[in-house]
Amino acid sequence: MRVLLRDPVQSTQRRYRAATVNTERYVRRNPWRSIGIAAGVGLLRSVLSTR
DSSP states (O other): OHHHHHHHHHHHHHHHHHHHHHHHHHHHHOHHHHHHHHHHHHHHHHHHHTO
16 A cells, blocks of 8 residues: 555655745746735735635
8 A cells, every 4th residue: 555655645745846946946036026926915815815
């Protein structure tokens, strides 16, 4: 049973690491855009949560 679960878990871990690395690269290359995106998401979330 563990052998069957090992491959999907490793695949998921690899994809997670790749997404983390790519996100970090994007933020380092586009710091102001990243701040704008984060601010926009925060604003949208606060507007939706107050309704």
